[in-house]
């Protein structure tokens with residue numbers, strides 16, 4: 001490129017946009033170092049086409065036309081660029097889906113576990129057999145209140161051979177806005193919740209099944225009416241069942 005020939009404007013634009021070969025770039029760099037006219041043209045296009053430029057440029061009408069033409073010419077690569085947000089959106093959705101899957105898996109294993117748990121529950125009048133209370137192999141544990149909102153007392157009878165566990169508790173509050181929920185807690189900290197049915201401040205619950213020997217803790221807490229999936233309210237009592 002001799003000094004007599006100025007750089008074509010289109011080449012300057014491609015130079016700014018990085019569309020030229022390395023050799024073409026060198027040619028333009030060498031020319032603009034010596035030619036103030038092309039240097040100025042390069043500076044103008046650099047300001048216009050590089051959005052990160054902090055210089056406030058007000059292109060002339062003819063310049064605007066050229067930019068518009070340039071954008072039209074670049075329409076195909078621009079559409080390619082446009083797909084990126086869509087691709088990102090798909091990748092984002094997949095990530096969210098995977099996250100939800102991982103997040104939900106431990107929660108779905110809890111119902112699975114409790115579905116495998118085998119025991120039945122009887123309340124108050126449904127309990128017809130009291131023999132657990134008098135059997136010599138039955139272990140008796142005292143219920144003591146740990147709360148300041150109530151003052152419960154009672155006993156828990158456990159008989160592994162019978163596969164039975166009886167809870168008898170009194171001093172329960174009769175609240176319209178809360179339910180007492182009994183929590184049968186396994187060693188791996190999974191648990192099963194059972195609402196207490198209260199009659200005159202008392203409740204009896206008989207648990208019958210092979211899981212009785214597995215329970216590590218029994219506790220009761222105040223929960224929103226209808227009960228919770230996990231204990232959320234203040235505890236009324238906690239009894240350790242360990243041997």
Ligand SMILES: [Zn+2]
Pocket residue numbers: 005006007031035036037038039
């Ligand atoms: Zn020149």
